[in-house]
Amino acid sequence: MKATFTLGRIAGVRVAVNWSVVVIFWLVTVSLAEGRLAHAYPGYSTATYWGLGFAVAVVFVASILAHELAHAVVARRNGIEVEDMTLWMLGGVARLKSEARTPGAELRIAGVGPLTSVLLGILFGLLAGWLGVLAVPGPVVEAVAWLAGINILLALFNSIPAAPLDGGRLLRAALWKFTGNPLRAAVIAAAAGRGFGWLLVIYGFASMLVTGDFSGLWTALIGGFMIAAATAEGQQAQLRGTLAGITVRQVMTPDPVTVPAATTVEQFLAAAPFGHYRHTAFPVVGPDGTPVGLVTAARIDRTPSPQRATTTLGEVMCPIGEAATASPDEPVSDVLPRLEAAGERRVLVLDPAGGRLLGIVSHSDINRAITWLAAARGTARTDDRGEAR
Numbered sequence: 001m002k003a004t005f006t007l008g009r010i011a012g013v014r015v016a017v018n019w020s021v022v023v024i025f026w027l028v029t030v031s032l033a034e035g036r037l038a039h040a041y042p043g044y045s046t047a048t049y050w051g052l053g054f055a056v057a058v059v060f061v062a063s064i065l066a067h068e069l070a071h072a073v074v075a076r077r078n079g080i081e082v083e084d085m086t087l088w089m090l091g092g093v094a095r096l097k098s099e100a101r102t103p104g105a106e107l108r109i110a111g112v113g114p115l116t117s118v119l120l121g122i123l124f125g126l127l128a129g130w131l132g133v134l135a136v137p138g139p140v141v142e143a144v145a146w147l148a149g150i151n152i153l154l155a156l157f158n159s160i161p162a163a164p165l166d167g168g169r170l171l172r173a174a175l176w177k178f179t180g181n182p183l184r185a186a187v188i189a190a191a192a193g194r195g196f197g198w199l200l201v202i203y204g205f206a207s208m209l210v211t212g213d214f215s216g217l218w219t220a221l222i223g224g225f226m227i228a229a230a231t232a233e234g235q236q237a238q239l240r241g242t243l244a245g246i247t248v249r250q251v252m253t254p255d256p257v258t259v260p261a262a263t264t265v266e267q268f269l270a271a272a273p274f275g276h277y278r279h280t281a282f283p284v285v286g287p288d289g290t291p292v293g294l295v296t297a298a299r300i301d302r303t304p305s306p307q308r309a310t311t312t313l314g315e316v317m318c319p320i321g322e323a324a325t326a327s328p329d330e331p332v333s334d335v336l337p338r339l340e341a342a343g344e345r346r347v348l349v350l351d352p353a354g355g356r357l358l359g360i361v362s363h364s365d366i367n368r369a370i371t372w373l374a375a376a377r378g379t380a381r382t383d384d385r386g387e388a389r
């Protein structure tokens with residue numbers, strides 16, 4: 001998901017917003033101001049309708065944020081850190097740093113989202129009822145009632161047992177508990193996600209053909225997104241299955257070539273890419289040899305030529321605090337989401353005791369491991385996806 005901007009940090013978690021939220025925000029404001037409120041309660045000023053529409057849109061986005069924060073808080077309580085959180089047109093995605101350890105944890109983390117939305121729905125419903133009794137102007141009551149409805153709808157949609165929705169995770173947790181096999185549970189939940197996605201696509205196009213109304217396109221689009229996301233989750237599950245029991249230490253490239261932070265970009269480029277520096281990413285080390293960051297060809301590329309003689313790698317690198325890191329004895333399957341999320345597409349492996357650099361993990365390290373594991377288990381085929389990736 002590209003085209004996102006950072007909104008800020010809540011409880012230490014980066015909250016990003018996809019541009020599609022702006023579209024939803026606008027749609028909610030306009031449809032309430034021009035449509036629902038004006039039609040149901042005519043006679044108020046245009047400013048009233050638009051002000052209310054805008055306020056409802058703000059509270060709506062805040063409701064989605066509350067849903068995602070609930071996931072994040074419960075995940076953290078179950079010992080899983082949250083990478084970041086992105087709001088987009090269908091709600092939000094809280095990206096976890098690792099997988100739930102037990103079906104129970106999965107159930108709690110996934111279930112709390114829809115639960116939060118239901119509670120918000122009930123709360124807004126009660127508030128609307130109370131405001132109605134107080135004889136508050138109709139459009140205000142209508143706006144609060146709309147918030148109640150949309151939160152219930154959000155809970156219902158997210159509870160559909162299809163990956164990547166919360167309901168898909170609940171299904172996975174149940175199947176995991178029932179079969180004792182998290183991999184098979186994930187594969188089934190992904191299949192359910194694909195199936196539901198196709199239903200939406202077919203329904204969307206069919207309704208467009210029958211009614212001639214283009215709103216079906218929206219449904220089809222959501223279906224298409226679900227198919228893609230469920231397929232990706234299924235592949236991730238297969239990957240985790242292949243990598244089960246393998247540690248970061250086993251797949252990392254140990255003792256990678258490093259560059260001193262004080263090296264200028266020009267000095268570095270004089271030595272790269274044919275000699276000592278033949279990779280596309282290098283850990284950067286301080287004077288005492290401790291890792292301070294990661295520099296990539298892309299970061300060098302962004303440094304304007306005239307400044308390369310005076311700019312050091314320490315200035316252009318991705319600082320260690322922002323780089324993806326792992327400890328050597330972590331399961332490598334836990335590190336995959338971090339590797340996917342990392343802008344530099346590398347994970348630095350640090351000694352948990354002293355912070356010393358032990359190795360680096362890139363996609364090619366993972367792919368090499370998968371290829372060999374598949375070959376060793378006799379499951380490698382020429383059409384194997386693991387080999388092509």
Ligand SMILES: [Zn+2]
Nearest residue numbers: 113114158166
């Ligand atoms: Zn959710």
